[in-house]
Amino acid sequence: MTIFNYFRTLRPQQKTAAVAKERLQIIVAHERRLRNSPTLEYLPQLQQEILEVVRKYVIIQNEHIKVHIEKEGQYEILELNITLPDTEKGQINIQKSSSDVT
Amino acid sequence: MGKIIVVTSGKGGVGKTTTSAAFATGLALRGHQTVVIDFDVGLRNLDLVMGCERRVVYDFVNVINGEGNLNQALIKDKRVENLFILPASQTRDKEALTVKGVARVLEALKKRFEYIICDSPAGIEHGAIIAMYFSDEALIVTNPEVSSVRDSDRIIGMLSSKTRRAVQNLTPVKEHLLITRYIQKRVNSGDMLSIQDVQEILAIPLLGVIPESPSVLKASNAGIPITLDKKSDAGLAYLDVIASFLGEEPPPREKKGFLTRFFGN
Numbered sequence A: 001m002t003i004f005n006y007f008r009t010l011r012p013q014q015k016t017a018a019v020a021k022e023r024l025q026i027i028v029a030h031e032r033r034l035r036n037s038p039t040l041e042y043l044p045q046l047q048q049e050i051l052e053v054v055r056k057y058v059i060i061q062n063e064h065i066k067v068h069i070e071k072e073g074q075y076e077i078l079e080l081n082i083t084l085p086d087t088e089k090g091q092i093n094i095q096k097s098s099s100d101v102t
Numbered sequence B: 001m002g003k004i005i006v007v008t009s010g011k012g013g014v015g016k017t018t019t020s021a022a023f024a025t026g027l028a029l030r031g032h033q034t035v036v037i038d039f040d041v042g043l044r045n046l047d048l049v050m051g052c053e054r055r056v057v058y059d060f061v062n063v064i065n066g067e068g069n070l071n072q073a074l075i076k077d078k079r080v081e082n083l084f085i086l087p088a089s090q091t092r093d094k095e096a097l098t099v100k101g102v103a104r105v106l107e108a109l110k111k112r113f114e115y116i117i118c119d120s121p122a123g124i125e126h127g128a129i130i131a132m133y134f135s136d137e138a139l140i141v142t143n144p145e146v147s148s149v150r151d152s153d154r155i156i157g158m159l160s161s162k163t164r165r166a167v168q169n170l171t172p173v174k175e176h177l178l179i180t181r182y183i184q185k186r187v188n189s190g191d192m193l194s195i196q197d198v199q200e201i202l203a204i205p206l207l208g209v210i211p212e213s214p215s216v217l218k219a220s221n222a223g224i225p226i227t228l229d230k231k232s233d234a235g236l237a238y239l240d241v242i243a244s245f246l247g248e249e250p251p252p253r254e255k256k257g258f259l260t261r262f263f264g265n
């Protein structure tokens, strides 16, 4: 690769303004959704607590649980998606952990 | 009855005070009775930009607290007829502006002036909320830059939820996007958001565009609102903005100026 080519590839295909626009569109849309539905403010906390409960039984990562709210007319629908690991290893011995209590 | 117009942005340093001074001066030049109020209590600067800092005796907070009356606090501009300034207090904090107190002062001003321009402090707290609370229209000052655009969007959200018009379910505050510190060259080279980009993201009507210009700093150094500088490209752009705000076609001189200013010679 010649020096000339090297600099050509260094110059990004996408200009910084285009990157800025894309990032802004995403964050602004996200913040507007939060704003327009005040109930959504509790969402991160709810997600965290559900995660903790599920983790008592199954090993899952943060990204395996998705909480989603959709508006349908007057109602808001809370959609909860938990992806369980497909191996048996994901199971925690419930007997054992509950015996700690006694 | 006068119209209350807030000049707001969320982010600091984007040109709210410059715009408030330029816009108020421009409206007064067109023969409209205009007052410009500094809501940036504790950090007043409008008086400096307007060049009347040594004439401040009583301020906005004094009037609210009944320590001086409105006539004593209003400073009449020496260059432009019909133009008055109500300075902010330098020594109090923003909490000194109570909803009741501000309402009383604005009611009195509405009887006497056609346009009441409110120069908002930065931020999204009490100071910014009280500045926008009673507004009929809003100039959302935005620089073509990520943090300014995001903050403007938050301010737009507040205009539709935290203002008197929102709370009382009246006609919403009329929003105007004003893009300032715009550099066409950098837009052409792809490292500054374009007018269309900003407008597309914020999705409110565009009132105008003010170019980045060295004349703005010079004018503020001298305490002269930029609209009084007939040679300034930014000053001319503000005059165009005022013309479209008043619902007029910008004069042909301005039109050519506008094109060369933004699209190069």
Ligand SMILES: Nc1ncnc2c1ncn2[C@@H]1O[C@H](COP(=O)(O)OP(=O)(O)O)[C@@H](O)[C@H]1O
Pocket: B009, B011, B012, B013, B014, B015, B016, B017, B018, B019, B122, B180, B181, B182, B210, B211, B212, B213, B214, B216, B217, B220, B234
């Ligand atoms: N169009 C412009 N071109 C160049 N400088 C500008 C322009 N508008 C504002 N400025 C400068 O930016 C700085 C911040 O402006 P100011 O009006 O005080 O912002 P804010 O009130 O939003 O904090 C000042 O130094 C001002 O001179």
Ligand SMILES: [Mg+2]
Pocket: B016, B017, B018, B040, B045, B120, B121
């Ligand atoms: Mg300011």
